[in-house]
Amino acid sequence: MVEKTRFVFSGSGGQGVITAAIILAETAVLQENLNAVQTQIYGAAARGGATRSDVIISDSAIYFPYVEQANVLICLTQEAYNKFSPIVRPGGLLITDTRYVKIERAVDAVQKELPMYQTVMDKIGKPIVFNICMLGVVTALSPVVKPESITKILEERIAPAFLDMNRKALELGFELGAAAA
Amino acid sequence: MAVKDYIRERFFPHIWCPGCGHGIVLNGLIRAVEKLGVQKNEIVMVSGIGCSARIAGYLDFHTMHTLHGRALGFATGIKLSRPELKVIVPMGDGDALAIGGNHFIHAARRNIDMTAIVMNNRIYGMTGGQYSPLSGYGILASTAPYTSVDQSFDIVQLAAAAGATFVARTTAYHIQQMIELLQEAILHKGFSVVEVMSQCPTYFGRRNREGDAVAMLKHMQKITTPIGSKAKAENPELIERGVFVRKELPEYCEAYDTIIRRAKEGK
Amino acid sequence: MSDNIRFVQGNEACVEGALYAGLEFFAGYPITPSTEIAEQLSSRLPKIGGKFIQMEDEIASMCAIVGASLTGRKVMTATSGPGFSLKQEALGYAIMAEIPCVIVNVQRGGPSTGIPTHVHQGDVNQARWGTHGDHAIIVFTASNHQDVFAMTVEAFNIAETYRTPVVLLFDEVVGHMRERLVLPQPGEIPIVERLRTSVPQGVNYHPYLPREDGRLPMSDFGAFHRYNVTGLFHDMWGFPSDDHEVVHDLLRHLMDKIENRTNQLAKFKEFYTEDAEVLLISYGSTARSARDLVEQRRRRGESFGLLELLTLWPFPNDLVRKKAANAKYVVVAEMNTGQICQSVRLAVDQPERVFLANRIDGEFISPDDIHKTVRLIRGKGV
Numbered sequence: 001m002v003e004k005t006r007f008v009f010s011g012s013g014g015q016g017v018i019t020a021a022i023i024l025a026e027t028a029v030l031q032e033n034l035n036a037v038q039t040q041i042y043g044a045a046a047r048g049g050a051t052r053s054d055v056i057i058s059d060s061a062i063y064f065p066y067v068e069q070a071n072v073l074i075c076l077t078q079e080a081y082n083k084f085s086p087i088v089r090p091g092g093l094l095i096t097d098t099r100y101v102k103i104e105r106a107v108d109a110v111q112k113e114l115p116m117y118q119t120v121m122d123k124i125g126k127p128i129v130f131n132i133c134m135l136g137v138v139t140a141l142s143p144v145v146k147p148e149s150i151t152k153i154l155e156e157r158i159a160p161a162f163l164d165m166n167r168k169a170l171e172l173g174f175e176l177g178a179a180a181a
Numbered sequence: 182m183a184v185k186d187y188i189r190e191r192f193f194p195h196i197w198c199p200g201c202g203h204g205i206v207l208n209g210l211i212r213a214v215e216k217l218g219v220q221k222n223e224i225v226m227v228s229g230i231g232c233s234a235r236i237a238g239y240l241d242f243h244t245m246h247t248l249h250g251r252a253l254g255f256a257t258g259i260k261l262s263r264p265e266l267k268v269i270v271p272m273g274d275g276d277a278l279a280i281g282g283n284h285f286i287h288a289a290r291r292n293i294d295m296t297a298i299v300m301n302n303r304i305y306g307m308t309g310g311q312y313s314p315l316s317g318y319g320i321l322a323s324t325a326p327y328t329s330v331d332q333s334f335d336i337v338q339l340a341a342a343a344g345a346t347f348v349a350r351t352t353a354y355h356i357q358q359m360i361e362l363l364q365e366a367i368l369h370k371g372f373s374v375v376e377v378m379s380q381c382p383t384y385f386g387r388r389n390r391e392g393d394a395v396a397m398l399k400h401m402q403k404i405t406t407p408i409g410s411k412a413k414a415e416n417p418e419l420i421e422r423g424v425f426v427r428k429e430l431p432e433y434c435e436a437y438d439t440i441i442r443r444a445k446e447g448k
Numbered sequence: 449m450s451d452n453i454r455f456v457q458g459n460e461a462c463v464e465g466a467l468y469a470g471l472e473f474f475a476g477y478p479i480t481p482s483t484e485i486a487e488q489l490s491s492r493l494p495k496i497g498g499k500f501i502q503m504e505d506e507i508a509s510m511c512a513i514v515g516a517s518l519t520g521r522k523v524m525t526a527t528s529g530p531g532f533s534l535k536q537e538a539l540g541y542a543i544m545a546e547i548p549c550v551i552v553n554v555q556r557g558g559p560s561t562g563i564p565t566h567v568h569q570g571d572v573n574q575a576r577w578g579t580h581g582d583h584a585i586i587v588f589t590a591s592n593h594q595d596v597f598a599m600t601v602e603a604f605n606i607a608e609t610y611r612t613p614v615v616l617l618f619d620e621v622v623g624h625m626r627e628r629l630v631l632p633q634p635g636e637i638p639i640v641e642r643l644r645t646s647v648p649q650g651v652n653y654h655p656y657l658p659r660e661d662g663r664l665p666m667s668d669f670g671a672f673h674r675y676n677v678t679g680l681f682h683d684m685w686g687f688p689s690d691d692h693e694v695v696h697d698l699l700r701h702l703m704d705k706i707e708n709r710t711n712q713l714a715k716f717k718e719f720y721t722e723d724a725e726v727l728l729i730s731y732g733s734t735a736r737s738a739r740d741l742v743e744q745r746r747r748r749g750e751s752f753g754l755l756e757l758l759t760l761w762p763f764p765n766d767l768v769r770k771k772a773a774n775a776k777y778v779v780v781a782e783m784n785t786g787q788i789c790q791s792v793r794l795a796v797d798q799p800e801r802v803f804l805a806n807r808i809d810g811e812f813i814s815p816d817d818i819h820k821t822v823r824l825i826r827g828k829g830v
Contacts, residue, residue: 022626029455029628036455038626063740064815065625065733189676192687225669227515238676238687243669245518246678246688247511248541254503254511258523259669261499262473262516266670287504437499444494 002034004058005144006067010084011076011100013051016131021053023135023153024145028057031149037065050080057144072142073109074134075101093142097134112141112180119172129169136173141181147174187211187221189241196235200394202353202379206271206300207236209356213363224267227256229281231307232381233273233300242269250280253288253297260295264434267367268295275305275313278336282314289343289372293433296366296373297345299336302381310384321388336376341426346371348426352378352401355422362424371432378405378420452631458622459484461593461629462526462552463492465600468632469639471550472498472521475512477505477531480564481620482554485526506531510538510551517547518677520642520668522604526552529562529571532578539613540579541679543702546656546664548607548642550600552616554623555732557810566810567620569732572787575615576761582699584706586713587615587761591735593629596622598637599758602715605640610705611664617760619783621733621812642666645673656698657684662705707762714764717756718771720746724753726822727775728805729768729792730782731757734813738781741815760788765795777825778802781818 007024011017018040025036040053054067069089074096075081081101088094090108099117116133120126132154139147150170158166188211197203214224224242228234230249237244243266247255252270260268277285277299288297304322305311312322317333325331340348347369349362359377366373380386380397391397406412408423454464463485466474474493476486486502493500499516503509506527513523527535532553542549557563558570571578575587588603590596596618603614645665647653653673658664667673680688681695689695706713719742721727726745730738735756745752755771757764772778772792778801780789786804793799805821807813820830 025626026455030453033453035628036626039621039624062627063736063743065621065627065736066812066814068814068816189687191685192676221674222670222672238678241674243674244676245515245669246676246680248537248679251507251511251538254508254538255515257501257503257508258473258475258512258515258517259519261501261512262519262521263670266519283504284508287508437494437501441494441497444491445497 002057002059002144004056004060004062005071005142006069006089007055007057007072007074007138007142008052008067008070008084008087009055009074010050010052010080011074012049012079015051015076016128017051017076018053020131020135021055023150023157024138025055025057027145027149027153031152032145034059035062037062039065050077050083052080052084072138074138076130076134078102095134095137095141112137114176114180116173116176119176120169123172124165124168126165129166132166132169133173133176136170136175137177138173140174140177182215184208184211184215187214187241189239192238195239197232198383200380200382201232202302202377202381203233203236203300205353205356206298206359206377206379207239209359210236210269210271210298210363211240212360213367216360216364217367219267219367223265224269225256225259226269226271227252227259228270229272229276231273231276231305233271233276236271250276251284252276253281253284256295257288257291257293260293261434261437264294264438269298269367270295271298271300273305274299274301274303274315274336278339279314286339286343289340289345289374291433292344292346292371292430294370294372296363296369296375298363298366299374299376300379301336301376302379302385303333304381304385306381306384310388316385320385322384323388336374337425340374344372345374345426346428346430347373347424349374349424350376350378350420351422352405353380354398354402355405358422365424369427371428371430452633454629454631455626456593456629457484457624457626458593458596458618459554459624460488461596462600462616462618463488464629464631465597466524466550466604467492467496468597468637469601469604470522470641471524471604473513473516473523474499474525475501475503475509475516475523476525477503477509477527479506479528479531481556481623482526482528482552484623485552485554506534507538510535513549514538514542514545514547517549518669520670522548522608522642524550524552526554528554528556528564529558530560532571532574536579540581540583542613543579543583543585544679545677546611546702547613547677548611549613550603550607550616551613552618555617555619563810565620567733567783567812568808568810569619569734569783570787571617572760572782572784575617582703584703585615585761586610586612586706586759587617588715588758589617589732589760590758591622591732591739591756593622593627595758597629597631599715601637601639605638606713608640608642611666612706617732619732644668647673649673654684655686656682658701710762710764711766713759713762714767715758716764716767717758718754719756720751720753721755721771722753723751724775725751726753726777726779726826727772728752728754728818729757729772729778729780729788730754731760731788732782734781734783737813737815737818741818744815745819757788763791763795768792768795769797772796772801776801777822779805779818779822779825781805781813783807783813
């Protein structure tokens with residue numbers, strides 16, 4: 001039985017936060033036969049401001065499609081962290097990137113500050129797959145879907161020329177996450 | 182076939198005033214279609230709203246009497262859906278170029294194969310004689326009791342600039358030319374515009390003291406001349422009649438068919 | 449994994465439903481939050497030999513689909529509030545001339561430009577009365593992608609059955625959120641094809657002469673029957689008439705053909721309504737929050753129930769009266785200033801039992817928002 005897991009992905013527009021959310025939710029539905037809903041916030045919030053995308057995964061029906069208290073909160077910018085850190089559920093998981101986010105106050109949740117961006121730049125050199133690395137971390141730390149399932153979705157979505165780079169970013173994320181678990 | 186065979190006699194008498202130019206256009210259109218030998222089942226007439234629009238209902242074709250200014254929108258749907266049909270769109274001047282102006286521009290831009298007949302009598306007749314964008318500066322009308330300060334524009338130039346690939350002008354006086362132009366317009370593969378300068382003796386004529394229908398017809402003969410004539414060179418004020426634009430360019434429905442081919446092949 | 453499962457936006461679920469139902473012609477104009485429908489169809493229609501055109505404005509889009517429908521195709525357009533306002537005249541034309549078509553309005557914040565990217569359900573009454581004159585109209589809605597698909601197919605079926613436009617009123621949340629969609633197999637959902645006349649060539653075909661069973665067989669423009677179509681009151685030939693009997697009979701026909709079938713057209717879903725003390729009535733994305741609340745409350749032993757409307761117009765008066773009969777509180781949950789609430793009040797006995805739980809600030813109404821209102825209604829404070 002898969003308990004309802006509520007994810008909030010946040011960062012700035014352009015970091016691929018929404019894409020990562022969609023991939024996770026898509027994986028749950030198409031590869032693991034679960035239910036998932038994904039929503040996002042547009043407008044001023046999406047242009048360099050704090051972008052947010054909610055994903056809820058469950059094996060039962062999902063009605064209300066937004067997250068009020070997140071089991072897993074990912075913040076890839078300081079602004080997103082400042083804005084959204086209060087919504088992480090007590091006992092939940094808060095994942096931030098060390099390059100962008102300085103934790104200011106402790107939240108009543110497990111905090112993982114990880115050098116995802118740095119790792120991607122060091123090992124791959126292209127910031128465009130930062131979000132895929134993050135997805136790897138999320139999957140390692142909150143195993144709602146299997147890592148191979150995400151890989152399958154990447155294979156369907158990404159042009160062959162860029163597939164290796166994305167797979168590598170995902171791997172790096174898994175490793176980072178597993179090491180920090 | 183006799184002219185009668187093209188008419189829905191059940192729906193006569195028509196609503197036009199004695200002396201109205203629209204009746205001449207109806208006649209000319211029937212003769213043009215007859216000469217082309219197009220089957221009645223292949224023709225769709227789509228009109229807007231106004232005295233001019235009523236022409237469609239009197240003809241034994243597939244006829245659609247639509248909304249003021251929007252005939253070309255409906256016609257585009259019909260033609261794109263069934264490109265094998267001949268689509269003819271009779272409109273008044275206000276119908277085509279005031280409220281319908283936007284659709285006129287874009288139908289021309291697309292070069293979609295249909296024939297727009299602008300029956301330009303420079304007035305809104307059906308509603309009692311208000312001025313239209315083609316009335317022109319200085320005329321009198323029910324909504325211009327002190328004369329109009331609106332400039333008009335040149336339908337031919339507008340159509341040409343928007344991309345129409347067959348553009349012609351004639352008048353209700355020049356019935357033989359009208360029949361030839363309508364024939365060519367209907368045959369032409371692309372967006373054809375035929376402006377027919379027409380008379381509304383009841384409103385425009387009376388209000389602006391242009392006399393009766395006969396006087397107005399004679400006047401149209403006097404103030405127009407064939408394109409590039411000596412008379413035009415001597416008197417630039419004359420309005421030219423004839424074919425201004427005749428081009429072969431990709432037609433919209435055919436171009437879309439290539440899209441369908443490519444989409445089906447996965448390209 | 450079965451390949452009939454999709455993870456898509458509601459807008460795409462609508463596209464899937466339309467194609468399943470036999471859509472062959474789409475004309476539209478970009479407008480948030482419906483643009484994805486046009487974009488998807490621009491790609492999918494030519495693949496099946498269908499036609500897509502982006503017209504110069506919303507009005508032309510509506511006109512183009514009406515014209516195309518007359519040539520025998522199933523047609524659709526999609527828009528949001530401002531475009532829906534523009535389409536009203538041509539929509540009325542389709543009603544008057546009895547031309548089947550489907551119009552999708554993915555609602556956003558309004559009035560006027562409003563908030564293009566935020567949710568609202570403010571076009572409900574406009575969908576009923578947006579076009580001028582006495583008329584009837586059929587309007588469907590949905591709260592989840594499976595129903596978006598199903599109601600889209602239903603919209604095409606009903607449009608053909610009654611020779612009328614059908615409006616699909618969705619909203620920004622349903623339109624843009626992603627969730628699971630199961631594509632039915634071909635044949636799984638019955639499709640209604642256009643009823644064409646059996647009058648042979650050479651015999652007079654009357655486009656507006658009903659059959660014994662009340663239905664009006666059509667004939668494609670381009671086929672061998674030639675007739676006139678107009679937005680003026682018209683006789684059975686389609687020719688304009690101002691004869692008072694003709695006018696009366698036609699207007700009655702246009703109203704009755706839909707209003708007299710209100711109960712057959714009333715699609716809905718119900719959850720725990722039989723013994724509900726608090727009956728929520730909701731529709732569209734709000735119904736998701738209403739359902740969430742009802743499930744929550746039932747787990748705590750409270751008798752909440754939900755009537756989810758899938759048909760908004762003609763308003764299902766009998767259905768609502770019946771379902772609300774035994775409830776102590778009837779709470780209409782919607783994201784507007786009470787447009788359906790108004791109709792519910794008129795439909796039920798003891799309308800003093802009817803309350804509105806709404807949200808109108810562009811933010812999505814949550815189960816908690818509805819619950820707070822219900823507590824206040826019941827005098828229990830916050």
